[in-house]
Amino acid sequence: xxxxxxxxxxxxxxxxxxxxxxxxxxxxxxxxxxxxxxxxxxxxxxxxxxxxxxxxxxxxxxxxxxxxxxxxxxxxxxxxxxxxxxxxxxxxxxxxxxxxxxxxxxxxxxxxxxxxxxxxxxxxxxxxxxxxxxxxxxxxxxxxxxxxxxxxxxxxxxxxxxxxxxxxxxxxxxxxxxxxxxxxxxxxxxxxxxx
Amino acid sequence: xxxxxxxxxxxxxxxxxxxxxxxxxxxxxxxxxxxxxxxxxxxxxxxxxxxxxxxxxxxxxxxxxxxxxxxxxxxxxxxxxxxxxxxxxxxxxxxxxxxxxxxxxxxxxxxxxxxxxxxxxxxxxxxxxxxxxxxxxxxxxxxxxxxxxxxxxxxxxxxxxxxxxxxxxxxxxxxxxxxxxxxxxxxxxxxxx
Numbered sequence: 001x002x003x004x005x006x007x008x009x010x011x012x013x014x015x016x017x018x019x020x021x022x023x024x025x026x027x028x029x030x031x032x033x034x035x036x037x038x039x040x041x042x043x044x045x046x047x048x049x050x051x052x053x054x055x056x057x058x059x060x061x062x063x064x065x066x067x068x069x070x071x072x073x074x075x076x077x078x079x080x081x082x083x084x085x086x087x088x089x090x091x092x093x094x095x096x097x098x099x100x101x102x103x104x105x106x107x108x109x110x111x112x113x114x115x116x117x118x119x120x121x122x123x124x125x126x127x128x129x130x131x132x133x134x135x136x137x138x139x140x141x142x143x144x145x146x147x148x149x150x151x152x153x154x155x156x157x158x159x160x161x162x163x164x165x166x167x168x169x170x171x172x173x174x175x176x177x178x179x180x181x182x183x184x185x186x187x188x189x190x191x192x193x194x195x
Numbered sequence: 196x197x198x199x200x201x202x203x204x205x206x207x208x209x210x211x212x213x214x215x216x217x218x219x220x221x222x223x224x225x226x227x228x229x230x231x232x233x234x235x236x237x238x239x240x241x242x243x244x245x246x247x248x249x250x251x252x253x254x255x256x257x258x259x260x261x262x263x264x265x266x267x268x269x270x271x272x273x274x275x276x277x278x279x280x281x282x283x284x285x286x287x288x289x290x291x292x293x294x295x296x297x298x299x300x301x302x303x304x305x306x307x308x309x310x311x312x313x314x315x316x317x318x319x320x321x322x323x324x325x326x327x328x329x330x331x332x333x334x335x336x337x338x339x340x341x342x343x344x345x346x347x348x349x350x351x352x353x354x355x356x357x358x359x360x361x362x363x364x365x366x367x368x369x370x371x372x373x374x375x376x377x378x379x380x381x382x383x384x385x386x387x388x
Contacts, residue, residue, distance in 0.1 A: 026375050030347035036325040037348065038239045041233065041249060049249045050227050053256045054220065119365030120372070 132171030135161040208272040212263065227256060230273055234280045236348045241284040241340065242291075244327055251287050255280030272360050277349045278359040280342050331381040335374050342370040343378075 041049075160177040167173050205210055206214070206225070231252060238251035247253035259272075259279040345351045345359060346367075357364045 025377065026346075026371055029375055029378060030343075030368065033240070033347040034326055036321065036328055037236050038248075038325070041235065041245055045245070045249060046231060049231075049253050052253045053227065054223065056253075057260060067360050075385075101258070118369060119363050120262070120368045 132167065133174055135164055135174040212272065215260065216263070223260070226260075226272070229258065230276055233238040233273065233349055234276060237277055237344055240329070240332065240344045240348050241281060242288050242339050248284070248289060251280055254283040254287070258283060270355065274351060274355050274359055277345065281345060281359075282348075285337060285341060292315055292328040327382070327385060331378045334377050334381050339370045339374040339377070342367060343374040346371060 130186055161174050161179045163175045164172045206222075208226070208229075211222040211226050215226070216242065234252045234255055235248055238255070239245065239248035242248050242251060256274060259276045262279075332343070342356060342360065345356045346353075351359065352365050353367050356367045360367070
């Protein structure tokens with residue numbers, strides 16, 4: 001039997017548009033990654049790894065002798081003393097430099113934290129009681145943790161604001177026409193996705 | 196007369212940890228069997244090759260089991276282990292240079308599939324797609340990558356990720372949000388419709 005080895009040119013622009021489109025949703029994107037996980041190592045590789053763990057734990061495991069604990073405490077105490085001495089000397093040095101340079105304005109450096117690490121504001125369901133809402137803000141409702149499981153999102157096209165009525169206790173209520181039985185969880189428009 | 200068969204339930208992680216602390220080596224074997232795959236998936240995604248991933252798994256198990264006092268039982272052992280493994284993987288990646296290990300030109304174990312005879316070419320496509328997904332991960336910051344891998348590969352919840360990384364749920368959400376944006380942009384650029 002003659003066969004040829006399949007060795008096509010690697011093409012970074014292969015037609016994976018359907019896979020790429022899964023990145024529109026975080027759960028689908030995560031699922032895409034789960035479906036393309038690396039092959040498991042061989043059993044022999046696992047055994048080698050396990051033996052390595054056993055060997056090293058035999059040396060540093062939890063059943064260490066009392067003597068080694070005492071040695072550890074002694075080393076820690078010694079290191080702490082050395083660190084305290086060095087810190088004291090450093091602070092004396094800094095104080096003397098500060099006195100000399102008191103007239104020089106300080107340079108304030110910004111934190112290294114990037115804007116991308118800014119946490120989203122999150123409140124629990126018990127902390128929120130919506131008493132009124134501007135219909136214009138209907139597309140800005142964001143779900144809380146309780147809804148992070150499997151749920152469907154309604155888009156703006158699924159909901160029509162048919163009117164706004166006054167609430168006897170104050171404020172107004174939007175009257176919404178949900179064109180299907182979708183839950184009232186509204187996703188932001190794509191062009192407004194960045195908070 | 197039928198013989199009664201007693202099916203003893205699998206020991207819990209807590210029971211295994213207690214047995215391990217008492218010097219029972221078989222408890223370690225059982226813990227390793229339970230969580231080696233999850234730990235490996237996380238490590239491999241962060242490091243990109245089998246050898247380094249196995250090193251990180253080994254390092255993670257050792258650190259997790261020798262620092263059990265830091266665990267304190269507040270979360271599941273799996274969560275604690277994956278935290279340690281992912282940190283070990285990031286440390287190892289910094290030491291060895293992640294980009295080198297990801298290069299398709301190297302003798303990466305994953306690319307063995309490229310030499311597999313496959314008339315349909317499906318295995319090749321799967322390997323290429325996985326390489327593309329790994330490349331996309333490299334566009335993320337280290338914090339975003341770790342958060343995304345814990346979400347996608349370790350399948351931890353937002354709350355578990357927050358506990359694992361010592362950050363708020365809001366920060367988990369924000370990291371995942373920006374991670375998805377970057378991954379989507381990268382994947383969209385490199386695919387054709």
